[in-house]
Amino acid sequence: MKRLLALGTVAVATVGALVLGFALGQNQTVSDRKAITALRAELQQSQAHIAELEAAVVDAELGVSVQTTAAHALRQNLTDMHDKNAVVIEELTFYKSLMAPGSLPQGLQISELVIESTAVENSFRFQLLLTQVAKRRSYISGEVSIDVIGHFVGAQDVEGVLSLTELAETAIYPLRFKFRYFQDIAGLLEIPSSYTPQRVLVTATREGEQPLQSSFEWQVEPRRE
Numbered sequence: 094m095k096r097l098l099a100l101g102t103v104a105v106a107t108v109g110a111l112v113l114g115f116a117l118g119q120n121q122t123v124s125d126r127k128a129i130t131a132l133r134a135e136l137q138q139s140q141a142h143i144a145e146l147e148a149a150v151v152d153a154e155l156g157v158s159v160q161t162t163a164a165h166a167l168r169q170n171l172t173d174m175h176d177k178n179a180v181v182i183e184e185l186t187f188y189k190s191l192m193a194p195g196s197l198p199q200g201l202q203i204s205e206l207v208i209e210s211t212a213v214e215n216s217f218r219f220q221l222l223l224t225q226v227a228k229r230r231s232y233i234s235g236e237v238s239i240d241v242i243g244h245f246v247g248a249q250d251v252e253g254v255l256s257l258t259e260l261a262e263t264a265i266y267p268l269r270f271k272f273r274y275f276q277d278i279a280g281l282l283e284i285p286s287s288y289t290p291q292r293v294l295v296t297a298t299r300e301g302e303q304p305l306q307s308s309f310e311w312q313v314e315p316r317r318e
Contacts, residue, residue, distance in 0.1 A: 230274060238268070238296045239294070239295055241257075242292050261281055267296075
């Protein structure tokens with residue numbers, strides 16, 4: 094009888110332990126599920142926040158790119174405006190000298206010589222500007238000659254002068270001019286590869302007057318497209 098009571102007690106204790114263990118297990122499972130649900134919610138919030146931050150970074154980078162592009166375009170526009178203003182000022186100065194010549198020397202003027210590179214090696218385009226400064230302008234005429242001064246390779250100490258007839262094809266030389274306000278004279282110069290030009294001497298002679306000379310440094314401007 095005692096044995097049966099002992100076995101019953103053990104059985105009841107075992108069942109109780111099982112019930113308690115199951116209950117504890119259920120509670121732990123519920124707790125774990127709640128924790129997992131909370132973690133998932135927190136993860137979703139974190140992912141949403143990360144997505145917002147990434148979008149903000151993209152917007153910021155795009156904003157910087159747009160600002161940089163806009164700033165570059167603005168600087169380019171300002172540069173273009175400065176260049177145009179410089180041209181306008183130069184043209185105004187030139188035309189003022191024509192229309193209000195009181196403060197300038199009177200008569201024929203060798204105003205400007207521009208030398209530009211070309212697509213052909215050792216070939217250069219020149220443009221010579223002659224003007225007349227006078228209170229009352231009538232047509233003037235005369236002739237102009239162009240000489241390039243430099244030295245040949247191996248002869249730096251010996252000055253060499255090449256006339257336009259040696260550097261260009263021209264049917265009439267000296268070149269003729271006739272104008273009232275101004276005249277452009279343009280052409281091509283073929284410089285020998287063995288020659289280094291240093292300056293250009295322009296001599297313009299108005300009919301009935303003494304020759305007028307101007308010396309220009311050999312400065313080549315980039316070819317215009």
